[in-house]
Amino acid sequence: MFIRFLKKYSKKNAGSQFYFLKLACVFSLLLYQQVTNADTFAIEGGEWFDGVGFKPATWFVDENGLLTKTRPQKIDYIIDASKKFVVPPYAEGHNHNLQNPWGIKNFGALQVQSGIFYSVQMCSFGKGLEAQFSGKDTMDVLFASDCITASDGHPLRVILNGKKNVTNEELKNAQEKVLVADGKEDLDRIWEKVKANHPSFIKIILVGSEKFEERHEDKKYLGVNGLNPKLVPKIVERAHKLGIPVVAHVDTAHDAMVAIKAGVDVLGHLPGYRIARNEGFVRQDYVLSDAVIAVAAKQGTKLIATASVPSGHSYPEDELKEIQEVQKDNLSRLRNAGVPLLMGSDNFSGTVLREILYLDTLDIAPREVLLKSLTMDTPKWMFPERHLGSFAKGAEGSFLILEGNPLENLGFLDKIYIGVKQGHILVSSPSSN
Numbered sequence: 001m002f003i004r005f006l007k008k009y010s011k012k013n014a015g016s017q018f019y020f021l022k023l024a025c026v027f028s029l030l031l032y033q034q035v036t037n038a039d040t041f042a043i044e045g046g047e048w049f050d051g052v053g054f055k056p057a058t059w060f061v062d063e064n065g066l067l068t069k070t071r072p073q074k075i076d077y078i079i080d081a082s083k084k085f086v087v088p089p090y091a092e093g094h095n096h097n098l099q100n101p102w103g104i105k106n107f108g109a110l111q112v113q114s115g116i117f118y119s120v121q122m123c124s125f126g127k128g129l130e131a132q133f134s135g136k137d138t139m140d141v142l143f144a145s146d147c148i149t150a151s152d153g154h155p156l157r158v159i160l161n162g163k164k165n166v167t168n169e170e171l172k173n174a175q176e177k178v179l180v181a182d183g184k185e186d187l188d189r190i191w192e193k194v195k196a197n198h199p200s201f202i203k204i205i206l207v208g209s210e211k212f213e214e215r216h217e218d219k220k221y222l223g224v225n226g227l228n229p230k231l232v233p234k235i236v237e238r239a240h241k242l243g244i245p246v247v248a249h250v251d252t253a254h255d256a257m258v259a260i261k262a263g264v265d266v267l268g269h270l271p272g273y274r275i276a277r278n279e280g281f282v283r284q285d286y287v288l289s290d291a292v293i294a295v296a297a298k299q300g301t302k303l304i305a306t307a308s309v310p311s312g313h314s315y316p317e318d319e320l321k322e323i324q325e326v327q328k329d330n331l332s333r334l335r336n337a338g339v340p341l342l343m344g345s346d347n348f349s350g351t352v353l354r355e356i357l358y359l360d361t362l363d364i365a366p367r368e369v370l371l372k373s374l375t376m377d378t379p380k381w382m383f384p385e386r387h388l389g390s391f392a393k394g395a396e397g398s399f400l401i402l403e404g405n406p407l408e409n410l411g412f413l414d415k416i417y418i419g420v421k422q423g424h425i426l427v428s429s430p431s432s433n
Contacts, residue, residue: 040060042075043058043078044080044081051368051372053368054086060072065424066423085402088388088390089118089421092111092116093120096124099121111351115427121144137421144200144201145199150180150228154205154249156222160174179194182228194244201246201247202235206249207225208279209258236264245266246265252286266304267296267303271287272323273306274309287326288334293333308355308357328362331359343378356371399419401418416429
């Protein structure tokens with residue numbers, strides 16, 4: 001067994017209560033019932049990730065679900081992590097799959113079972129869902145409730161299920177699911193909603209902004225356009241006055257330039273996940289300039305690349321190769337300039353593990369850098385007020401014990417022996433009990 005119990009259980013407990021229980025109010029996730037608020041335990045024999053490599057250590061989790069090096073007076077049980085590797089839980093910085101009951105039902109369990117304990121849901125108010133998350137025995141989810149786009153902008157076509165010929169009423173209903181601004185008066189109007197919502201951050205939409213004037217109100221591009229680039233500095237300035245960070249959905253290099261020069265905190269995509277020749281763009285339109293990258297590095301702009309998006313499409317081999325060449329060029333220069341990389345996939349039906357595996361194939365950073373982004377940098381960005389994403393005294397007792405070393409083989413990232421969040425066991429492999 002992976003746990004050596006130090007407290008006594010009756011035969012009834014050892015039989016029926018040791019098995020599975022349903023994660024209340026969230027989704028049908030199976031988890032073990034060994035840990036309660038009062039339990040304290042030790043994790044012995046593991047190699048622990050420190051952001052660079054793995055080092056042997058013994059840690060304890062106290063009655064408050066926090067890590068400590070001091071052995072508690074009472075130990076309820078010991079987790080044997082011999083010959084195994086321990087990392088902080090994974091974080092998904094960009095997705096849309098847990099922002100309604102249907103998504104939670106179909107994709108929620110997959111996230112937790114894959115070790116993803118922290119997730120950001122973009123362009124979602126998450127109404128009625130917040131209470132289902134962010135407990136000690138659930139995953140933590142942030143909702144980018146305030147998503148600002150043009151009256152004909154992305155993601156309206158997604159909301160309209162791809163329908164292009166829509167009635168005014170259909171369009172109006174779709175627009176009510178986001179915040180729409182075509183000019184300053186619109187911005188003044190929606191800003192009262194922003195202030196009332198108190199969002200964790202704001203997401204703005206930029207798509208082909210260099211062609212905004214010719215594309216805006218062209219029905220051909222209904223639902224796929226972005227904001228007037230002239231509005232972006234005003235939005236960022238207002239958001240920052242309220243202390244609200246801004247994440248920018250960008251498509252082209254021009255979009256990224258507009259966002260970076262306006263002072264956004266995070267780019268929500270890396271330009272070059274597609275080359276939209278059918279919209280009049282060419283390869284060079286997705287190549288970031290060194291000057292723009294330098295500005296991003298100087299002001300501390302972060303990047304959620306979602307670089308693996310092309311892998312979810314059936315691009316011809318030559319087209320995919322060209323996309324990957326642009327991605328590798330942009331990512332390499334961003335990394336060399338010191339722009340921080342956060343991990344996010346935009347992988348609706350899957351997980352963020354697709355992203356780290358894809359980035360590894362591009363060979364733009366050592367594996368330890370990618371692993372640090374997934375397990376340390378991204379959760380700390382999401383929850384800067386919390387002590388997580390690291391192993392230190394007083395940090396949250398949250399970790400994944402992996403069957404092998406992910407720096408040698410990233411395939412071990414989904415070989416989870418046991419996963420613990422704030423002292424509660426959320427994930428356990430069949431071989432571990």
